Amino acid sequence: MLLAIQYELGMADGTANGVFGPGTQAGPRQNTVHLGSRGTWPLLFSAAMVLDQRPDVTFSSVFDNTMSSAVSQFQSFCRLPVSGIGDYQTWASLPVSTGDATRRGTACDGATKITQARADTLKAEGYRYIGRYLTNPSVAGLPEMAIQPGELATIAENGLRVLPIYQTYGNGAQYFSYEQGKAAALAAVNLDCSAELGELTPWQ
Incomplete structure (x- = not known):
């Protein structure tokens, strides 16, 4: 998807690399698509929506009412901001996770x-939800990675919310399978942090 955008921008083979850097970002920034848009940029936008598996979207060079509705849902x-228009923030949310x-x-x-x-x-800075880790597979490298004693109280007293994160290892695509995800979910649900923190109870 990113290579398609880069080639449309005229990048040579040695320059186009599939990275959403400043040069690639210029394309979506300068090519907002909206109801009635036609041509290559609406075609690329629809491709991004299809690849993101947005419902009721087809690969098309015409930005029509169906696309506008799908964009609003996305x-x-x-x-x-819900506008039904393929602006830069909407473009950027399709090909890259950030x-x-x-x-x-x-x-x-x-x-x-x-x-x-x-x-x-x-x-x-406007943050209200804080993701903190339930476990720490590498205490030596990141001694405070897992939630620390007293930390949850500090978070709550300041009106913030906690998003618990369970993560161990996973340095390659082969690690992320259905079975591995299922095992990690069960481990997270059954995790008992009460002995370590004195403020969390078993999740069962």
């Missing part, structure tokens, strides 16, 4: 303890 799902990296969010995750100072900073 924008709502991504918590973007979407528009400059977009301000309300959720974050981190591998360090949420202290009072960090809570103050996060709140001031």
Whole structure:
């Protein structure tokens, strides 16, 4: 998908690399698609929607009412302003998991303890949901990766919410299978952090 955008921008084979960098971002930034748009850019946009498995979308060079409706649904799902228009933020949310990296969010995750100072900073920056890890497979490298004693109380006292994250290893595509996902989900559900933290109870 990104290579298709890069070739449409005229990038040579040695330059087009499938990375959503500044040069590639210029295409979607300069080619907003909307109701009535026709041509290659609506075609590429529809391809991105199809690849993202958005319902009721077909590969087409015409941005019609059906596409506009599908875009509105996608924008709502991504918590973007709902306009039914393929603007830059909508474009960016289709081919890469980060979407528009400059977009301000309300959720974050981190591998360090949420202290009072960090809570103050996060709140001031507009964050409300804090992702913290339930386990730490590498204590030596990241000693505070897992939720630390007293941390949940600090988060709650500051009106923030916790998004629990269960992660062990996974450094290659072959790791991410259905069976591995199922095993990880069961391990997370059955995890008992109460002995370590004194403030979490078994999830069962």
